[in-house]
Amino acid sequence: MKKTAPKKSAPALKFDTNWKYDPAPESADHVVIDKQYGLFINGKMQAPVKGKYFNTINPARETVLASVADATSEDVDKAVAAARNAHSKVWSKMKPAERGKYIYRIARIMQERARELAIIESLDGGKPIRESRDIDVPLAAAHFFYYAGWADKLNYALPGKQVTSLGVAGQIIPWNFPLLMAAWKIAPALAAGNTVVLKPAETTPLTALKLAEIIRDADLPPGVVNIITGAGATGTALVNHPGIDKVAFTGSTDVGKIIQKALAGTDKKYTLELGGKAANIIFEDAAIDQAVEGIINGIFFNQGHVCCAGSRLFIQESVAATVIRKLKDRMETLIVGDPLDKNTDIGAINSRPQLDKIKALVKAGIAQGGSMHQSSCAIPSKGFWFRPTIFTGVAQSSRIVQEEIFGPVLAIQTFRTVEEVIEKANNTPFGLSGGVWSDKGSKVFKVSSKLRAGVVWANTYNKFDPTSPFGGYKESGMGREGGMHGIYPYVQVKD
Numbered sequence: 405m406k407k408t409a410p411k412k413s414a415p416a417l418k419f420d421t422n423w424k425y426d427p428a429p430e431s432a433d434h435v436v437i438d439k440q441y442g443l444f445i446n447g448k449m450q451a452p453v454k455g456k457y458f459n460t461i462n463p464a465r466e467t468v469l470a471s472v473a474d475a476t477s478e479d480v481d482k483a484v485a486a487a488r489n490a491h492s493k494v495w496s497k498m499k500p501a502e503r504g505k506y507i508y509r510i511a512r513i514m515q516e517r518a519r520e521l522a523i524i525e526s527l528d529g530g531k532p533i534r535e536s537r538d539i540d541v542p543l544a545a546a547h548f549f550y551y552a553g554w555a556d557k558l559n560y561a562l563p564g565k566q567v568t569s570l571g572v573a574g575q576i577i578p579w580n581f582p583l584l585m586a587a588w589k590i591a592p593a594l595a596a597g598n599t600v601v602l603k604p605a606e607t608t609p610l611t612a613l614k615l616a617e618i619i620r621d622a623d624l625p626p627g628v629v630n631i632i633t634g635a636g637a638t639g640t641a642l643v644n645h646p647g648i649d650k651v652a653f654t655g656s657t658d659v660g661k662i663i664q665k666a667l668a669g670t671d672k673k674y675t676l677e678l679g680g681k682a683a684n685i686i687f688e689d690a691a692i693d694q695a696v697e698g699i700i701n702g703i704f705f706n707q708g709h710v711c712c713a714g715s716r717l718f719i720q721e722s723v724a725a726t727v728i729r730k731l732k733d734r735m736e737t738l739i740v741g742d743p744l745d746k747n748t749d750i751g752a753i754n755s756r757p758q759l760d761k762i763k764a765l766v767k768a769g770i771a772q773g774g775s776m777h778q779s780s781c782a783i784p785s786k787g788f789w790f791r792p793t794i795f796t797g798v799a800q801s802s803r804i805v806q807e808e809i810f811g812p813v814l815a816i817q818t819f820r821t822v823e824e825v826i827e828k829a830n831n832t833p834f835g836l837s838g839g840v841w842s843d844k845g846s847k848v849f850k851v852s853s854k855l856r857a858g859v860v861w862a863n864t865y866n867k868f869d870p871t872s873p874f875g876g877y878k879e880s881g882m883g884r885e886g887g888m889h890g891i892y893p894y895v896q897v898k899d
Contacts (some may be wrong), residue, residue: 490627528574
């Protein structure tokens with residue numbers, strides 16, 4: 405009998421991991437950024453009283469983009485006076501439907517200049533152009549459209565009530581979503597008949613200043629919206645100004661507490677949208693591949709510079725190994741680099757101080773016994789960058805579990821039962837957001853109803869809509885923005 409050689413098994417498949425996307429940069433040739441910007445007060449750009457300016461830089465290249473006015477208390481006085489005059493003489497007396505037309509016009513011009521706004525947002529803030537182009541700018545315009553529709557319907561929303569504006573709103577916005585946060589603040593205030601003094605973050609003022617140009621081009625009456633730039637001292641002067649009727653702040657919990665103390669004993673209304681440390685919960689019956697994409701979006705979107713980021717990941721023990729393996733594989737596909745390249749998934753960290761904070765907390769995570777894994781991606785030699793990072797083996801008391809990192813860093817824990825994960829998820833001073841991933845609707849409703857968070861997503865993450873209210877509990881703030889709830893902090897209601 406003739407012997408035959410044993411059949412050889414098919415060779416293992418090999419995937420070439422050395423391929424790269426060709427660069428796909430968004431052209432910025434058509435974008436005009438002035439060398440110097442003043443303060444937008446009473447419908448026009450004005451030089452600051454004391455003539456002080458500061459530089460805003462591109463965090464991806466560490467190059468200066470523009471010189472921006474540093475407003476002092478005297479400039480704040482001028483802006484508040486302009487807003488008060490516009491409120492008492494023009495805006496509050498205008499028919500609501502006419503106010504709505506102006507807000508619609510702002511939204512339409514934003515759409516016309518969407519590409520320019522997206523590029524400037526990425527240059528000044530470091531976020532990928534895909535996010536600025538597809539999320540930030542369209543959503544900002546959508547908020548103006550939405551609240552334009554509310555301008556003449558407030559009496560219908562509150563039947564039998566007399567609804568009037570508050571007066572002048574002082575608004576302070578953060579650096580992570582500069583244009584979107586400006587829209588969140590300005591649009592409902594205008595729809596309710598108020599006038600505005602807005603202060604953008606000192607590291608990302610340029611799209612707010614471009615919005616000032618749009619407001620001017622929309623022929624909004626002078627003084628209705630005033631935009632002043634500066635750092636903490638400017639914000640303090642605005643919050644403490646006796647001519648302000650309403651304070652709206654989005655930013656860190658520490659600064660929010662300072663504002664709350666400053667307003668104690670005054671009759672000023674206020675809303676605070678502060679920090680978060682959201683729990684993203686993956687159950688064993690979840691669609692795992694879909695959940696992994698949700699984890700990626702939840703923590704690495706906008707470099708983790710998101711107050712509602714899913715920065716605490718809880719995975720049911722039976723699927724933890726699978727989820728973590730798939731998560732690590734997916735992390736290897738993420739591209740960190742030039743924010744204007746359309747291939748980029750993760751852009752630059754907003755500033756050097758923020759990068760230093762991320763590094764310090766990561767170092768603390770290692771010191772406290774956590775096991776760190778980072779993507780092997782290359783990062784540019786110049787600029788502020790941090791690789792996608794996950795931690796396993798962390799304790800509930802670890803700093804990286806309890807403190808907001810505001811960067812692309814994820815802390816992973818496991819759980820066995822529904823009761824256990826609810827207890828762990830709520831064991832935080834924050835209460836802004838959360839996520840639940842499960843194929844069982846009853847489980848989703850049970851868990852989401854027990855999470856002490858203002859917003860809970862089910863089988864998705866980071867989905868926003870201007871019709872939906874957003875805000876948190878505990879140290880994540882008070883009040884809501886978005887939807888009809890976003891109008892309430894800007895009106896007086898009488899029987």
